Amino acid sequence: MKQFLFLLIFLPFLSFSQKAKTLDSLISLGVKCYDQQKYELAIAQYQKALKIEPNSALANYELALTYTAVKEFEKAIKSSEAVIDLNKENVLAAYLIKGSCLDELGKTEESIKLFEKAIKKFGYDHLLCYNLGMDYYRMGELAKAQETVEHGIETKKSHASSHMLLGYILADEGMKVRSILALHYFLLLEPSTKRSEKAYALLMKQMGGNVKREEGAENKINIYVDPNADPEFSSAELMLSLLSVNGTLDENKDKTPEELFIINTTSMFKMLGELKNKKDKGLYWEFYIPLFDDLARSNVIDAYCYYISQQSNAVSSKWLEENQTHFQELVEWFKKKG
16 A cells, blocks of 8 residues: 555656656757757757647747747747746847847847847846847947947957947947947957958058048148047047058158058057046946057067958968967967956
8 A cells, every 4th residue: 555655656756757858858959950950850859848848948948049040030039938938047048039030020129129128137238238239230329339239348348249349330430449449359359250351441441540642742641630520539539640641651661561550559559548547437448448558568569460460461360370479478468467
């Protein structure tokens, strides 16, 4: 009789344990298929898992992720909503999936509202800020995009895409100096991708300054002051224009483009460091400028300039190959900076 009672008590536990084991196995197999880009097989495993446990937050999340990979955005939204409604694990990630899918479907305004709601719930998570900032950027709301992405960077400074996006936003706003700083940090984090090539091209354009040589007058150069220039960095923008004249000076006529880039970058970073005073606050004055000012006064600034231009410049790439000792010194310098 005691054995019979034991079985009555223990059998439901065994059934539950076996069910959980099967569920975990199906989800694990689905993840493996996803990693191998066998998305249809992954979807099939997650659907089997959901037949066993419809309220599995993990299975719904993985299914949403996989539907996104195959561009089944409506289905991805439905699965991510299930995760959000369950309010267990992967909720923040589900907001990111749903918001991104809404944007892909052309429902950017809905995506914005969703990300704003998520930020109220989770705070300034860097991925929420990046995605919301991208939505604002696409809608032409540059000031909101800038503020949002800056919040995200303050949360996680190592997120390369945020610095890149901020650089583009600031360029469109006409904030050259700020844009240059954000693009430099992006290239520091990600120097050798196709995105790096585009970011470096924008960086060089921003460093060009408002300078024009007057026709018929070899030694006469006009510098135009933008009346809509960023007031906080107006003096720096003027100095930036002066730096762009360096390539025309006799003393620099034999310098290579790479050497001129080092000269101008070093001068600009030092100049910004000298402009900073104790009352200056915020991301640019307290994060970007102190770091780059220190870099400009170090013995690794040359290596840094070659490093961030490697994707766009064969000379820089070759220099890095031939100067591994200097590259390692650069790495060690940044390690010490933390």
